[in-house]
Amino acid sequence: GQQLNQSPQSMFIQEGEDVSMNCTSSSIFNTWLWYKQDPGEGPVLLIALYKAGELTSNGRLTAQFGITRKDSFLNISASIPSDVGIYFCAAPKTGTASKLTFGTGTRLQVTL
Amino acid sequence: NAGVTQTPKFRVLKTGQSMTLLCAQDMNHEYMYWYRQDPGMGLRLIHYSVGEGTTAKGEVPDGYNVSRLKKQNFLLGLESAAPSQTSVYFCASSYSAGGTFSYNEQFFGPGTRLTVL
Numbered sequence: 001g002q003q004l005n006q007s008p009q010s011m012f013i014q015e016g017e018d019v020s021m022n023c024t025s026s027s028i029f030n031t032w033l034w035y036k037q038d039p040g041e042g043p044v045l046l047i048a049l050y051k052a053g054e055l056t057s058n059g060r061l062t063a064q065f066g067i068t069r070k071d072s073f074l075n076i077s078a079s080i081p082s083d084v085g086i087y088f089c090a091a092p093k094t095g096t097a098s099k100l101t102f103g104t105g106t107r108l109q110v111t112l
Numbered sequence: 113n114a115g116v117t118q119t120p121k122f123r124v125l126k127t128g129q130s131m132t133l134l135c136a137q138d139m140n141h142e143y144m145y146w147y148r149q150d151p152g153m154g155l156r157l158i159h160y161s162v163g164e165g166t167t168a169k170g171e172v173p174d175g176y177n178v179s180r181l182k183k184q185n186f187l188l189g190l191e192s193a194a195p196s197q198t199s200v201y202f203c204a205s206s207y208s209a210g211g212t213f214s215y216n217e218q219f220f221g222p223g224t225r226l227t228v229l
Binding site: 031033035040041042043044045048050088092098099100102103104105 | 116143145152153154155156157160162170202204206207214215216217218219220221222223
Protein backbone atom coordinates (compact mmCIF):
# COMPACT_ATOMS: atom_id res chain seq x y z
CA GLY A 1 0.00 0.00 0.00
CA GLN A 2 1.19 3.50 0.82
CA GLN A 3 3.62 2.46 3.52
CA LEU A 4 7.01 4.13 3.40
CA ASN A 5 9.98 1.94 4.31
CA GLN A 6 13.09 3.70 5.51
CA SER A 7 16.54 2.22 5.77
CA PRO A 8 18.63 1.91 7.66
CA GLN A 9 16.58 2.07 10.86
CA SER A 10 19.58 3.45 12.73
CA MET A 11 23.19 4.22 12.08
CA PHE A 12 26.27 5.18 14.01
CA ILE A 13 28.84 7.19 12.12
CA GLN A 14 31.96 9.11 12.91
CA GLU A 15 32.10 12.87 12.64
CA GLY A 16 33.16 13.87 9.17
CA GLU A 17 31.70 10.84 7.42
CA ASP A 18 29.07 11.02 4.70
CA VAL A 19 25.63 9.52 5.34
CA SER A 20 23.12 7.95 2.97
CA MET A 21 19.60 6.85 3.73
CA ASN A 22 16.61 5.99 1.61
CA CYS A 23 12.86 5.69 1.59
CA THR A 24 10.97 3.24 -0.61
CA SER A 25 7.37 2.37 -1.32
CA SER A 26 5.35 0.14 -3.62
CA SER A 27 3.23 3.21 -4.47
CA ILE A 28 4.00 6.11 -6.77
CA PHE A 29 4.18 9.61 -5.30
CA ASN A 30 4.34 13.08 -6.84
CA THR A 31 6.02 14.68 -3.85
CA TRP A 32 8.67 13.57 -1.38
CA LEU A 33 9.56 15.41 1.80
CA TRP A 34 12.40 14.92 4.25
CA TYR A 35 12.12 15.99 7.89
CA LYS A 36 14.55 15.92 10.80
CA GLN A 37 13.49 15.54 14.41
CA ASP A 38 15.88 16.56 17.17
CA PRO A 39 15.47 14.81 20.53
CA GLY A 40 12.47 16.26 22.38
CA GLU A 41 11.44 18.49 19.49
CA GLY A 42 8.99 18.45 16.61
CA PRO A 43 10.00 17.49 13.05
CA VAL A 44 11.53 20.23 10.93
CA LEU A 45 11.21 20.25 7.15
CA LEU A 46 14.60 19.87 5.44
CA ILE A 47 13.89 19.39 1.75
CA ALA A 48 10.84 19.07 -0.52
CA LEU A 49 11.00 17.33 -3.91
CA TYR A 50 8.36 17.69 -6.62
CA LYS A 51 9.73 16.16 -9.80
CA ALA A 52 10.99 12.66 -10.64
CA GLY A 53 14.78 12.73 -10.94
CA GLU A 54 15.02 16.06 -9.11
CA LEU A 55 18.14 16.60 -7.01
CA THR A 56 17.90 19.32 -4.36
CA SER A 57 20.45 20.53 -1.84
CA ASN A 58 20.16 22.35 1.45
CA GLY A 59 23.63 23.04 2.79
CA ARG A 60 25.33 19.69 3.44
CA LEU A 61 22.09 17.83 2.70
CA THR A 62 21.16 16.54 -0.73
CA ALA A 63 17.95 14.71 -1.54
CA GLN A 64 16.83 12.99 -4.72
CA PHE A 65 13.39 12.11 -6.06
CA GLY A 66 13.74 8.62 -7.57
CA ILE A 67 13.08 8.17 -11.28
CA THR A 68 10.47 5.48 -10.59
CA ARG A 69 8.67 7.90 -8.22
CA LYS A 70 8.61 5.08 -5.67
CA ASP A 71 11.68 6.13 -3.73
CA SER A 72 13.77 9.00 -2.44
CA PHE A 73 17.27 9.35 -1.05
CA LEU A 74 18.89 11.68 1.46
CA ASN A 75 22.61 12.24 1.75
CA ILE A 76 24.46 14.20 4.42
CA SER A 77 28.03 15.14 3.71
CA ALA A 78 30.75 15.64 6.32
CA SER A 79 28.52 14.87 9.30
CA ILE A 80 28.79 16.91 12.48
CA PRO A 81 27.44 16.22 16.00
CA SER A 82 24.35 18.40 15.47
CA ASP A 83 23.22 16.04 12.69
CA VAL A 84 22.11 13.66 15.44
CA GLY A 85 18.40 12.98 15.32
CA ILE A 86 15.73 11.04 13.48
CA TYR A 87 15.22 11.61 9.77
CA PHE A 88 11.76 10.98 8.34
CA CYS A 89 10.62 10.77 4.78
CA ALA A 90 7.03 11.70 4.00
CA ALA A 91 4.75 11.72 0.96
CA PRO A 92 1.15 12.77 0.36
CA LYS A 93 -1.43 10.03 0.52
CA THR A 94 -2.92 9.20 -2.85
CA GLY A 95 -6.19 11.00 -3.48
CA THR A 96 -5.53 13.87 -1.13
CA ALA A 97 -3.02 16.64 -1.28
CA SER A 98 -3.02 17.56 2.39
CA LYS A 99 -2.42 14.30 4.26
CA LEU A 100 1.06 12.88 4.61
CA THR A 101 2.28 9.34 5.14
CA PHE A 102 5.47 9.23 7.20
CA GLY A 103 8.20 6.63 7.21
CA THR A 104 9.30 5.11 10.51
CA GLY A 105 12.53 7.09 10.50
CA THR A 106 16.28 6.63 10.41
CA ARG A 107 17.99 7.38 13.71
CA LEU A 108 21.41 8.93 13.21
CA GLN A 109 24.03 9.04 15.91
CA VAL A 110 27.40 10.67 15.43
CA THR A 111 30.50 9.76 17.39
CA LEU A 112 33.40 12.16 17.75
CA ASN B 113 6.73 34.72 14.30
CA ALA B 114 6.29 31.95 16.85
CA GLY B 115 5.24 29.44 14.16
CA VAL B 116 3.28 26.56 15.67
CA THR B 117 2.91 26.45 19.45
CA GLN B 118 1.38 23.76 21.63
CA THR B 119 0.16 23.80 25.20
CA PRO B 120 0.73 22.13 27.54
CA LYS B 121 4.21 20.63 26.98
CA PHE B 122 3.69 17.80 29.46
CA ARG B 123 0.66 16.29 31.12
CA VAL B 124 -0.12 13.27 33.28
CA LEU B 125 -3.70 12.02 33.41
CA LYS B 126 -5.49 9.25 35.21
CA THR B 127 -7.57 6.81 33.21
CA GLY B 128 -10.97 8.28 32.52
CA GLN B 129 -9.96 11.92 32.89
CA SER B 130 -10.47 14.39 30.09
CA MET B 131 -8.26 17.09 28.70
CA THR B 132 -7.80 19.44 25.76
CA LEU B 133 -4.57 20.10 23.89
CA LEU B 134 -4.27 23.49 22.23
CA CYS B 135 -2.42 24.23 19.02
CA ALA B 136 -1.94 27.75 17.71
CA GLN B 137 -0.26 28.98 14.52
CA ASP B 138 0.54 32.51 13.42
CA MET B 139 1.36 31.77 9.77
CA ASN B 140 -2.19 32.26 8.47
CA HIS B 141 -2.25 28.60 7.41
CA GLU B 142 -5.44 27.04 6.15
CA TYR B 143 -4.66 23.43 7.03
CA MET B 144 -3.97 22.06 10.50
CA TYR B 145 -3.24 18.53 11.71
CA TRP B 146 -2.93 16.49 14.87
CA TYR B 147 -0.52 13.52 14.94
CA ARG B 148 0.58 11.08 17.56
CA GLN B 149 4.06 9.62 17.68
CA ASP B 150 4.77 6.29 19.32
CA PRO B 151 8.13 4.49 19.48
CA GLY B 152 8.93 2.72 16.24
CA MET B 153 5.71 3.82 14.55
CA GLY B 154 6.51 7.19 13.06
CA LEU B 155 3.79 9.84 12.96
CA ARG B 156 0.15 8.87 12.58
CA LEU B 157 -2.58 11.33 11.67
CA ILE B 158 -5.42 11.62 14.19
CA HIS B 159 -7.60 14.42 12.75
CA TYR B 160 -7.08 17.31 10.42
CA SER B 161 -8.77 20.48 9.23
CA VAL B 162 -8.70 22.17 5.84
CA GLY B 163 -10.26 25.38 7.07
CA GLU B 164 -11.97 27.19 9.89
CA GLY B 165 -15.07 25.31 11.00
CA THR B 166 -14.14 22.06 9.21
CA THR B 167 -12.56 18.88 10.58
CA ALA B 168 -11.99 15.37 9.25
CA LYS B 169 -10.77 12.02 10.55
CA GLY B 170 -7.27 10.78 9.98
CA GLU B 171 -6.03 7.21 10.32
CA VAL B 172 -6.33 6.87 14.15
CA PRO B 173 -9.28 9.08 15.23
CA ASP B 174 -10.93 6.85 17.84
CA GLY B 175 -11.00 8.34 21.34
CA TYR B 176 -10.27 11.87 20.13
CA ASN B 177 -12.32 14.87 19.08
CA VAL B 178 -11.23 18.14 17.52
CA SER B 179 -12.52 21.63 16.89
CA ARG B 180 -11.36 24.50 14.65
CA LEU B 181 -13.47 27.47 15.72
CA LYS B 182 -10.77 29.97 14.77
CA LYS B 183 -8.40 29.72 11.83
CA GLN B 184 -5.31 29.99 14.01
CA ASN B 185 -6.34 27.39 16.62
CA PHE B 186 -6.89 23.63 16.48
CA LEU B 187 -7.97 21.83 19.64
CA LEU B 188 -7.58 18.12 20.35
CA GLY B 189 -9.79 16.64 23.05
CA LEU B 190 -9.62 13.38 24.95
CA GLU B 191 -12.99 12.76 26.58
CA SER B 192 -12.00 9.70 28.62
CA ALA B 193 -8.27 9.07 28.57
CA ALA B 194 -6.94 5.53 28.30
CA PRO B 195 -3.38 4.21 28.84
CA SER B 196 -3.23 3.46 25.09
CA GLN B 197 -3.32 7.21 24.50
CA THR B 198 0.02 7.69 26.21
CA SER B 199 2.05 9.25 23.43
CA VAL B 200 3.68 12.39 22.13
CA TYR B 201 1.20 14.58 20.28
CA PHE B 202 2.25 16.94 17.51
CA CYS B 203 0.31 19.64 15.81
CA ALA B 204 1.22 20.83 12.34
CA SER B 205 -0.04 23.40 9.86
CA SER B 206 0.39 24.12 6.17
CA TYR B 207 -0.67 26.24 3.23
CA SER B 208 -1.16 29.92 3.09
CA ALA B 209 -2.77 31.25 -0.11
CA GLY B 210 -0.15 33.27 -1.91
CA GLY B 211 2.60 31.88 0.30
CA THR B 212 5.84 30.34 -0.86
CA PHE B 213 5.29 26.85 0.54
CA SER B 214 3.01 24.19 -0.92
CA TYR B 215 0.16 22.66 1.05
CA ASN B 216 2.22 19.49 1.54
CA GLU B 217 4.97 21.29 3.43
CA GLN B 218 3.79 20.98 6.99
CA PHE B 219 5.30 22.89 9.91
CA PHE B 220 5.28 21.21 13.28
CA GLY B 221 4.94 22.37 16.86
CA PRO B 222 7.24 21.18 19.68
CA GLY B 223 4.89 18.47 20.92
CA THR B 224 2.91 17.55 24.05
CA ARG B 225 4.05 14.55 26.05
CA LEU B 226 1.01 12.86 27.55
CA THR B 227 1.07 10.01 30.03
CA VAL B 228 -2.14 8.24 31.01
CA LEU B 229 -1.87 6.15 34.18
